[in-house]
Amino acid sequence: MAQGKLKTKAKLPGNIKSKQKPKGGAVTKRANRPIKPKKAGKDEIRKLNQIVTKTVNSAIEQDIRNRAIPKRQTMSKAQQAVSEHHKKSAGSKTIT
Template identity: 45%
Template sequence: MAQGKLKVKSKLPSGVKAKKNKGKAVTKRSNAPVRSKNNAVEKNKMKAKVTKMVNAVAEKQLRALATDTPQLSAAQQRVATAPTAPVPAK
């Protein structure tokens, strides 16, 4: 429960002038031409296409490298097929 008096809004004396709102610092012209967004959209589309193409070429190259790896030497094959040491249980 609220206690205390209600706040009463004070009224200005009759001789005081009301404040005038200042206008905006920059005013817009009502008949200003609207810029078209086509250039930005086209630019973004071109960027996306180039990125896609570059990524596709890079992926092809990586896949070619992965599939065309040189054969393992005899020592590497022995290491790859050697049994590993048993892992101690914790």
């Protein structure tokens, strides 16, 4: 339960109320000094990292493809004749 009277706010006299000036808006100190966003620098770093990653991956992929599919080596006529002879002899053999 409440003990005692409630406090009332003090009211200014009528003639003083009219003399008071209304408060202005908030003062901003950085109005003419905008701050650049931090995100712009991070975007540049991210783009550079993507470019580096893309070039490295493409180089690695090309290297792996070259290893997986070696370039055809040119054989001499004698080597070609021997390889064809082996192909023909392997195809003519039958299992009995």
